[in-house]
Amino acid sequence: MLAETIFSAVSAAGLGIAAITAYRRRFLTAARIAAYALVPVGLVMTGAVEWAFETAFSPTAWVGFGVLGVAWGLFMTTRAVERRRGPARKEAAKGARPDAAAPAASAPALGQGQRGATPKPQATATGDDFSDIEAILKKHGI
The missing domain is CATH 1.20.5 (Single alpha-helices involved in coiled-coils or other helix-helix interfaces)
Known part of the structure; x- marks a missing residue:
């Protein structure tokens, strides 16, 4: 009850200041002061002040x-x-489940970016220098 009275008095004082400001022909400033002055009385009317004070002292x-x-x-x-x-540790915990699928099952069968292409043959121990060229030619069907 006391909070509502104080907020109403603050609003009335603010509206009085807005009226004096409007009398001095500063209408934009007077309208802004009136807007600020109406906020406390609006809070009282919505019940927000009562709720806030009940919460603050509870x-x-x-x-x-x-x-x-x-x-x-x-x-x-x-x-x-x-x-x-x-x-x-998260991955270890996931792998420890007995119902989990094989860990390698989700790995791609081909290397990255080689969809449909044959993998490159590895160089032999004899030092075959043309293995890269052969792989490129096979890739293009030559």
Whole structure:
């Protein structure tokens, strides 16, 4: 009740200042002051002031804010620990499942960017220098 009275008085004073400003022919400034002066009375009329003051002076609300803070702290701690462990531990945990598919099953059969092409033959121990050229010619069908 006291908060509503104070907010209404502030609004009335602001509207008075806006009227004096408008009397001095500063209409744009007067309109801006009137807009600011109407905000507190609008908050009172919507019930936001009553809700805010009930929340601010309620021990239950403060305990609730504390619980939210603890939950937030737990979330941040678990994220920090998870980042420290790194991806290696996550992958090891995924591979340890007995129902997981073979790890090599998802690897591509061909090298990157070689869709439909035959892989390059490896150079023999004799030092075949033309193996790269042969692979290119086979790739183009020559």
